[in-house]
Amino acid sequence: MNNGEAIPFLDLIGQHRELEGEIIEAIRAALRKASFIGGEALDEFEASFAEFTGSKYAVGVASGTDALKIALLSAGVTTNDTVVTVPNTFIATTEAISQAGALPAFVDVDERTSNMDARALRGYVERECLKVDGHLFDKKTGRRVAAVIPVHLYGQMCDMDEIMAIADENGLIVIEDACQAHGALYGSKRFGMKMGAGSMGLAGAFSFYPGKNLGACGEAGAITTSNADLAKKARMIRDHGQREKYFHELEGCNGRLDAIQAAILSIKLKRLPEWNRQRRSVAALYNGLLNGMEGITAPFEPEWSESACHLYVVRSKDRDALKTHLADAGIATGLHYPLPLHLQKAYTRLGYKAGSFPVAEEAAKEGLSLPMFPGLSERQVRKVAEAIGSFSVKDRVCPEGNLTGRMP
Numbered sequence: 363m364n365n366g367e368a369i370p371f372l373d374l375i376g377q378h379r380e381l382e383g384e385i386i387e388a389i390r391a392a393l394r395k396a397s398f399i400g401g402e403a404l405d406e407f408e409a410s411f412a413e414f415t416g417s418k419y420a421v422g423v424a425s426g427t428d429a430l431k432i433a434l435l436s437a438g439v440t441t442n443d444t445v446v447t448v449p450n451t452f453i454a455t456t457e458a459i460s461q462a463g464a465l466p467a468f469v470d471v472d473e474r475t476s477n478m479d480a481r482a483l484r485g486y487v488e489r490e491c492l493k494v495d496g497h498l499f500d501k502k503t504g505r506r507v508a509a510v511i512p513v514h515l516y517g518q519m520c521d522m523d524e525i526m527a528i529a530d531e532n533g534l535i536v537i538e539d540a541c542q543a544h545g546a547l548y549g550s551k552r553f554g555m556k557m558g559a560g561s562m563g564l565a566g567a568f569s570f571y572p573g574k575n576l577g578a579c580g581e582a583g584a585i586t587t588s589n590a591d592l593a594k595k596a597r598m599i600r601d602h603g604q605r606e607k608y609f610h611e612l613e614g615c616n617g618r619l620d621a622i623q624a625a626i627l628s629i630k631l632k633r634l635p636e637w638n639r640q641r642r643s644v645a646a647l648y649n650g651l652l653n654g655m656e657g658i659t660a661p662f663e664p665e666w667s668e669s670a671c672h673l674y675v676v677r678s679k680d681r682d683a684l685k686t687h688l689a690d691a692g693i694a695t696g697l698h699y700p701l702p703l704h705l706q707k708a709y710t711r712l713g714y715k716a717g718s719f720p721v722a723e724e725a726a727k728e729g730l731s732l733p734m735f736p737g738l739s740e741r742q743v744r745k746v747a748e749a750i751g752s753f754s755v756k757d758r759v760c761p762e763g764n765l766t767g768r769m770p
Contacts, residue, residue, distance in 0.1 A: 430455060433596065449470075480524035541568055644671070648660065704722075
């Protein structure tokens with residue numbers, strides 16, 4: 363039973379209470395200018411976000427899904443292509459692939475990071491593809507393998523040096539799904555420096571859904587790139603393919619980022635480095651408190667990674683019982699994600715079965731997201747850790763003779 367303070371999974375109310383005056387003034391400015399689509403607010407945000415990620419250009423769009431889709435289209439991915447990604451991600455990743463006219467294919471993830479396993483990607487290329495005239499083709503479908511989307515899950519970047527090397531060897535476009543990784547860094551040996559999420563592939567895609575590290579007050583997203591041609595094409599696609607009003611060079615979509623959301627994002631972007639620092643402090647405290655706790659596996663961070671700590675996901679063989687135990691203690695948690703995409707009804711046509719990607723499937727059964735947000739106090743983190751400590755995942759026989767995952 364919960365006899366004390368309830369701890370939310372995410373607190374957006376406190377963040378917006380702090381920024382309320384600035385946000386209201388930004389909205390008021392848009393009303394006074396009747397400036398709602400494009401304009402100065404969008405230009406300012408795009409310039410600031412490009413600089414933040416270490417990219418030359420940022421293109422504001424209506425959502426993270428649009429960012430992925432438009433990035434793929436702008437990169438030349440088209441009908442009858444295949445795009446490789448991972449099954450433990452939000453469906454927006456694969457929706458974008460399908461909406462670009464391509465077919466998703468999956469590779470398994472690394473057991474420690476839950477990010478794309480570069481060895482699995484290489485295995486897919488070597489065992490399941492043929493190379494003809496410098497192009498890869500999937501043996502099963504006959505489709506050209508055009509691109510790979512590594513997903514920087516939970517805020518931690520994939521092993522981009524290895525993934526980029528495989529892509530370069532095989533003529534693959536790399537589009538980073540950085541929708542959870544605003545401000546994450548990768549210590550690249552390839553480039554000899556730290557690289558920001560969204561700056562290493564041909565393009566990166568970001569979501570500014572309200573709960574993200576950098577969240578709008580509604581839907582919003584952005585594409586980052588250092589390729590001028592891709593940025594130019596993405597700007598046309600997001601605006602019905604227009605090079606100027608009523609002159610359409612191609613068929614696009616309505617995927618624009620509105621000016622009010624852009625202005626709000628500019629306000630929040632100034633706080634993002636501090637917010638991310640707070641997230642990393644929370645993660646470090648969790649790590650110290652959960653280290654060595656029986657039945658609990660804390661997140662693994664490779665030496666080359668500096669995570670944005672969007673989520674703090676522990677693993678437990680008795681995840682569902684642990685989730686219930688924490689709920690009883692007034693602690694909210696989340697599941698990211700309980701069923702991998704290759705087992706979703708929406709993708710039965712792809713022909714995957716249970717066991718196709720065992721590491722991703724195991725992670726889906728065991729992962730539990732703990733409270734994580736800027737402003738989460740040390741007292742709250744310690745309460746979460748204490749509640750986890752009072753839970754045992756070690757099966758034992760109760761006096762009544764029933765097996766249980768909890769100590770009496």
